[in-house]
Amino acid sequence: MSLKVACLQLDLAFGNPKKNYEHAEKKMKEALLESPDILILPELFDTAYDLQNLDAIADSEGKQATSFFSAFAKTHSVNIIAGSVAKKTKSGVTNTMYVFNREGQEVSQYNKLHLFKLMNEHLFLQPGETKNIFTLENSLCAGVICYDIRFPEWIRVHTSAGAELLFVVAQWPKPRLAHWKALLVSRAIENQCYVVACNRSGDDPANTFAGHSLIIDPWGEIIAEAGENEEILTADVDLSTVKAIREQIPVFTDRRTEFY
Numbered sequence: 001m002s003l004k005v006a007c008l009q010l011d012l013a014f015g016n017p018k019k020n021y022e023h024a025e026k027k028m029k030e031a032l033l034e035s036p037d038i039l040i041l042p043e044l045f046d047t048a049y050d051l052q053n054l055d056a057i058a059d060s061e062g063k064q065a066t067s068f069f070s071a072f073a074k075t076h077s078v079n080i081i082a083g084s085v086a087k088k089t090k091s092g093v094t095n096t097m098y099v100f101n102r103e104g105q106e107v108s109q110y111n112k113l114h115l116f117k118l119m120n121e122h123l124f125l126q127p128g129e130t131k132n133i134f135t136l137e138n139s140l141c142a143g144v145i146c147y148d149i150r151f152p153e154w155i156r157v158h159t160s161a162g163a164e165l166l167f168v169v170a171q172w173p174k175p176r177l178a179h180w181k182a183l184l185v186s187r188a189i190e191n192q193c194y195v196v197a198c199n200r201s202g203d204d205p206a207n208t209f210a211g212h213s214l215i216i217d218p219w220g221e222i223i224a225e226a227g228e229n230e231e232i233l234t235a236d237v238d239l240s241t242v243k244a245i246r247e248q249i250p251v252f253t254d255r256r257t258e259f260y
């Protein structure tokens with residue numbers, strides 16, 4: 001089965017959820033002109049990296065994200081990986097990915113498991129504790145957030161449970177663009193899965209972001225790559241190739257887990 005995915009590589013306003021929602025809605029409508037099956041937004045698309053002000057600006061219990069994306073998905077009959085949002089809960093703020101299907105139903109919610117100390121996330125955010133596997137269009141998918149891609153064992157937990165399509169949402173800084181590409185291509189090759197990775201563009205007071213959202217096939221070939229600026233990146237992913245490659249080089253059944 002072939003699915004058209006559309007990564008919305010957005011520039012984000014620092015600490016301004018209202019502006020970011022308005023901009024995201026405009027870009028989501030623009031993306032619909034290409035009739036995608038799945039829209040993907042970047043990490044913390046609502047607040048950007050304004051961690052110091054999260055208490056004031058984070059989305060209380062994710063209510064805004066849930067109502068906005070659920071309605072958009074249903075109205076336009078499109079699946080949405082709603083990037084991630086800063087979700088305020090009684091026990092702190094989480095960096096939370098929401099996923100909605102075409103009917104507007106929430107099919108998954110995931111809190112970033114690995115917090116990135118280099119950008120002080122651990123001082124402002126609560127880490128997640130559960131994995132993120134869900135079904136869209138009868139396909140088993142997984143979703144992770146930015147720094148998570150440096151942990152191959154975490155991705156393997158998802159693909160060994162059957163995920164064939166991995167979504168990555170990020171605010172990955174430009175100085176480590178080479179890592180971004182190498183890590184994503186490696187995750188695709190070793191897990192023999194599609195990787196659809198949506199980064200942000202632009203900068204904030206402390207960082208310049210890399211852009212270069214990527215869509216990679218299960219052989220590790222980059223089938224679409226964005227530039228540095230805002231862009232809607234689309235590609236068709238044919239999930240039958242996952243099965244074919246997993247049969248050709250059966251790494252999942254060849255694993256010797258008794259030794260590791």
Ligand SMILES: O=C(O)CCC(=O)C(=O)O
Binds near residue numbers: 146176
């Ligand atoms: O691992 C990296 O180099 C970047 C990670 C990051 O920016 C994040 O998780 O927000």
